Amino acid sequence: MDIKELDQSEAMEMFRDSGALLEGHFLLTSGRHSNQYMQCAKVLQYPGYASRLGEELARRYKDQGVELVIGPAMGGIIVAQEVARALGGKVRSLFAEREGGQMSLRRGFAIEPGEKVLVVEDVITTGGSVQEVVELVRSLGGEVVGVGVLVDRSGGEVKFEPRMEAVLQMHIVSYPPDDCPLCSQGLPAIKPGSRNLK
């Protein structure tokens, strides 16, 4: 495998170009305001970008003997697929999903004891779902070689053993609505996902 490194600025350009990273004045679901908004699904709607981003995570783990890539549904499904494809050979791509609130393997998916597993996700903020997938893999006897994410929004706060890699490190700054510099400038706040947003 000979994959060229994808640097932060090239990756950032893919997010901007696809509208996955928006800049402006946004009303977040938390009620806070921000000058940036990220919707990772929008970059993954372009298979060319999805594949290039997946290759970058594959490149970072190419010497780890990964046999299986797994991500939590929904965000991790496309990422797992693209990373496994780039790793090549007979590397499998699985996804975990919740059943009765519990992160589980369904659809006949299985992990063999001792299999080397890379856990992936599109975006992490607290890392909760990824942590559940890591625990699921270990409970089935799999060996987690690392975690790979496209975007780490935790500002470096979230860490995974034995190793974590992120294509983009982002710290999205947010403000309480009564103390927002963008509001002070008189800019209207937009709710992401609304129809007037392109």
Ligand SMILES: [Zn+2]
């Ligand atoms: Zn504001």
